[in-house]
Amino acid sequence: MLIRRDPDVLSAFLEDAAHFPGGHAAGIALPSSESEVADVLRSASAVLPIGAQSSLTGGATPMGEVLLGTSRLNRILEIGSDWARVQAGVTLADLDAALRAAGKYYPPAPTFTGAFVGGTVATNAAGAATFKYGTTRDWVRAMTVVLASGDARRIERGGAKASSLVPVPTYRMPAVPKNSAGYFAAAGMDLIDLFIGSEGTLGVITEVTLRVLPRRPALCHAFVTFADRSAALAFVAGLRRASHAVAVSAIEHMDARCLSILREDGVDRQLGVPIPDDSAIALLVTLELPAGTDAEQAFDEIGRAHDGSPPDTPLVRLCRMLDEAGVLERVEIAVPGDSARAEQLLAVREAVPASVNARVGRTKHAIDPRIAKTAADMVVPFDRVGELMSMYDEEFARRRLDAAVWGHISDGNLHPNVLPRSYSDVESGKDAIMTFGRAVIAMGGSPLAEHGVGRNPVKQALLGELYGDRGVAEMRAVKETLDPDYKLAPGVLFPRR
Known part of the structure; x- marks a missing residue:
């Protein structure tokens, strides 16, 4: 298997979406078969598996390893009645297109559709629809x-227990919808769950069989702004309680700073999505x-929502809840079949992390190469979300840090992101994140919800806070059973020996 070592080739693979500094690689291999993957692993002393390099933790940034890219493992092998078998390098966008043509649906995908299926499995990725459908696992x-x-x-799921291969850790994972914090551990756990979420440290995933929905639902998106955050939280709580009746699969949020960034970049004008100046928060339902x-049916239901006897449908119920909250006039909606408007509303949400990451990248290159993405990915029980938001506000204000917060509010999963103006802001932001993480653990949540741990030293420290030294030692025992030489993704999850 050819390993390319040309610096001009390698330069495109030395940084992931986290802008983690110091990336360098011994070479890159792009296998197109399982046997070629095996050849790379047998010949190299240190290997970092990568997919789309959309990692937000530095987990896909090389530190001297041979990169093993999965982009050529990109075939959709077979689609069955309620399953799809694909290679690891298939993008979520390509998977969705193939499933759409078959009238089927894979719901737990994260918001970035350029991610590779293998990468989403290796990180146990989650996203907006976790509220209804759970995580990739x-x-x-x-x-x-x-x-x-x-x-x-x-x-195969159900084929073997993890204990047949490794010593299963004994730590207890927090009882929240998302937890991407090292190796999964549970009494009697399935072997397959050991590799899901292991971040490429235990093996290279080359093929996956996924469960899919046999019938694709008709999706409707509503973007709504609130002038008062507490009113928005009350509205979300009501939607959660009525989620079955209103057919809600996801609720995402963007705070006031996110909305100001969208206005600064002209995203609202480009996409035709008005954001009133008094907006304190926006929701995407x-x-x-x-x-x-x-x-036609959707607009008919919307138009009849305030008739004396409207049809009792999820869309009518949503309209009534929006009206009761006093925000019906602040709603932008994409009804089923209006793919152009749906793409615009979804693009507003995607523009937030893209704009923040771009600002971090520009500051890194213009001010200080040590600057890196400084962000958290935390989840708490929903009844603690308001408390978590207030804590973010107060700590960032106390430290005089510019920050934006967005996330999957229906899960209680919030992403605070620092917009550093200097390296001192990065250092202060790291300290703030450790403060947040300890508080989240005390609330019964996880400081590592869906992005994983990667190489990020703060996230690695939070892993230690969550499970303690003993828990991390149990993870190392798993690693050393399957990879005693630390060949795979050395430095990911925990520091190199």
Whole structure:
């Protein structure tokens, strides 16, 4: 298997979406088969598996390893009645297109559709629809993984226990919808769950069989701004309680700083999505309406929502809840079939992290190369979300840090991001994140919700806060059982020996 070592080739692969500094690689291999993956693992002393390099933790930034890219493992192998078998380098966008053509749907995908399926499995990715559908883990039926030795193993859910291969850690994971914090651990756990979320440290995933929905729902998106954050939180709480009746699958939020960034960059004007100046928070609500619901039917229901006897449908119920909250006139909606408007509303949400990451990158290159993405990914029980938001506000204000917060509010999962103006802001932001993490753990949450741990030293420290030294030592025992030489992704999850 050819390993490219040309600096001009490698330069495109030395940084992931976290702008983690210091990336350098010994070479890159782009295998197109399981056997070629095995060849790379047998010949190299240190290997970092990568997908789309959309990691927000530095986990896909090389530190001297040979990169093993999965972009050529990009075939959709087979689609069944309620499953799809794909190679690891298939993008979520390509998977969705193939499933759409078959009338099927894979719901737990994260918001970045350029991510590779293998990467989402390796990080147990989650996203907006976790509220209804859970994380990637809940949708993986089988996989093929190549171990550090080069040996390939086909693993099916229910086929073997993890304890048949490794000593299963004894720490207890927090009871929240998302927890991407090192190795999964539970009594009697399935072997497949050991590799899901292991961040490429235990094996290279080459193929995955995913569960899919046999019928694709009709999606409806509503973007709504609130002038008062407490009113928005009350509205979200009401939607959560009525989620079945209103057919809610996801609720995302963007705080006031996010909205000001969108206005600064002209995103609101480019996409035709007005953001009133008094907006304190915006929500993006996704409904899953019955398959076959079209724009004409949706607009008819919206128009009849205030009739004396309107139809009792999820869309009518949503309109009434918006009216009761006093925000019906602040809503932008994309009904089923209006893909252009749906893309605009979703693009508003995606523009927030893209704009923040771009600002971090520009500051890094213009001010100080040590500047890196300084952000957290924390989840708490929903009844503590307001408390967490207030803590973010107060701590950032006390430190005089510019910060934006967005996330999957229906899960209680919030992403605070520092917008550093100097390296001292990065250092202060790291301290703030440690403060947040300890508080989140005390609330019964996880300071590592869906992005994983990667190389980020703050996230690695939070992993220690969550499970303690003993828990991290138990993870190392798992690693050393399968990869005693620390060949795979050395420095990811915990520091190198």
